[in-house]
Amino acid sequence: HRKKRGRKQSWRTPTMIALTIAAFIFGMLIRGTFDNHSESGSSVTAGLPPSKRLKLDIPGDEKIPAGADNPFPGGGGISVAISSNGRHLAYYTITNRVKNLKLLDLDNFESKKKLISSIDLVGLMFSPDSKWIAFFDKEKIKKVLIETGEISVVGETRVPNYGYWADDGYIYYVHSLGRKLSRIKDVGGTPELLHEGPHQEGATLGKPYVFSGGRGVIMAFPGKGINRNYAPIKYLDLTTKKIKDLGVSGIWPYYHDSGYLLFARNGNIWATPFDLD
Incomplete structure (x- = not known):
C-alpha cells in the first residue's frame, strides 16, 4: 500500500476562527443587554444580532497565529482584539x-495600517479610551498611539503572556511562565x-478580566492534571487579596453588565448569572 502524504496545514481555518471570535466579541460589546436571558451554564450565541461582516481577507503570504496551527501553542497571548468603542480591530x-x-478601521474594511513589526510581539490590549x-515585546510592556504610531515603554517583565488594560489606570498581566499576576x-x-x-506543571494562570474601578479580577486557575477547559474560575479581591472560587470552570472569563x-x-461560549456583590 502506498502511504498517503500528510496534507499541508492550512492557516485559513485558524484565521477564520480568530476573526469570528473577534466579530462575536464586537457584537457583545455593542449590545446593551441580552434579549433572551440564558439559564445557568447555557450557551448565549442564540439571540445575538447578526454581524455585518464575519470575514477579513488576509494576503496569502500572511497568517494569523491562532487556532490549531498556532506555531506558539500554549502561549502567545491574544492575536485579535477590538477597541472598546467598536471602531478598530487590531x-x-x-x-x-x-x-x-x-490595525483595521471597521468603517472601512479595505483600510489596513501596520503599526509595528517584531519577532517577539505577544498579546494585544486596547486602552479604555481606545486611543x-x-x-509585550522583548520582555517589555509597550504601548503604541494609534493616531501617530508613537511607541512608549511602560515597564519590563519576564516571559509575559496575557494582559488586560483596565479603567483604573493599570495594565494587569500574567508573566513568569504564567505563574504570576502583576499590574x-x-x-x-x-x-x-x-x-x-504554585510552581508546578500545568499551573499557569489564564487571561485576567478586571472589574471597573479595579475592584477585583476574575481568571482561570488551572492546576496540575487539570484540563484547561475545565480550570476553576476564581475571583481575586484586589483589596483583601483573598481568592474566591466561583463554582464554574472554563477559560477566558468576561463579565457582562447585564449581570452575566x-x-x-x-x-x-457559556453564560451564567453573576452577582458581583
Missing part, C-alpha cells in the same frame, strides 16, 4: 516568524505583584 499577522501588528494599544501603571512605574501561583459571567469551554 490583529497580528506572521510571515517568516516576524509578527506584524496591524492606545498595549503589547503596572499605564504611564509607567514599578510593577506590583498581585498573585503568585461569560466564559469559554471546549469551543463554546
Whole structure:
C-alpha cells in the first residue's frame, strides 16, 4: 500500500476562527443587554444580532497565529482584539516568524495600517479610551498611539503572556511562565505583584478580566492534571487579596453588565448569572 502524504496545514481555518471570535466579541460589546436571558451554564450565541461582516481577507503570504496551527501553542497571548468603542480591530499577522501588528478601521474594511513589526510581539490590549494599544515585546510592556504610531515603554517583565488594560489606570498581566499576576501603571512605574501561583506543571494562570474601578479580577486557575477547559474560575479581591472560587470552570472569563459571567469551554461560549456583590 502506498502511504498517503500528510496534507499541508492550512492557516485559513485558524484565521477564520480568530476573526469570528473577534466579530462575536464586537457584537457583545455593542449590545446593551441580552434579549433572551440564558439559564445557568447555557450557551448565549442564540439571540445575538447578526454581524455585518464575519470575514477579513488576509494576503496569502500572511497568517494569523491562532487556532490549531498556532506555531506558539500554549502561549502567545491574544492575536485579535477590538477597541472598546467598536471602531478598530487590531490583529497580528506572521510571515517568516516576524509578527506584524496591524490595525483595521471597521468603517472601512479595505483600510489596513501596520503599526509595528517584531519577532517577539505577544498579546494585544486596547486602552479604555481606545486611543492606545498595549503589547509585550522583548520582555517589555509597550504601548503604541494609534493616531501617530508613537511607541512608549511602560515597564519590563519576564516571559509575559496575557494582559488586560483596565479603567483604573493599570495594565494587569500574567508573566513568569504564567505563574504570576502583576499590574503596572499605564504611564509607567514599578510593577506590583498581585498573585503568585504554585510552581508546578500545568499551573499557569489564564487571561485576567478586571472589574471597573479595579475592584477585583476574575481568571482561570488551572492546576496540575487539570484540563484547561475545565480550570476553576476564581475571583481575586484586589483589596483583601483573598481568592474566591466561583463554582464554574472554563477559560477566558468576561463579565457582562447585564449581570452575566461569560466564559469559554471546549469551543463554546457559556453564560451564567453573576452577582458581583
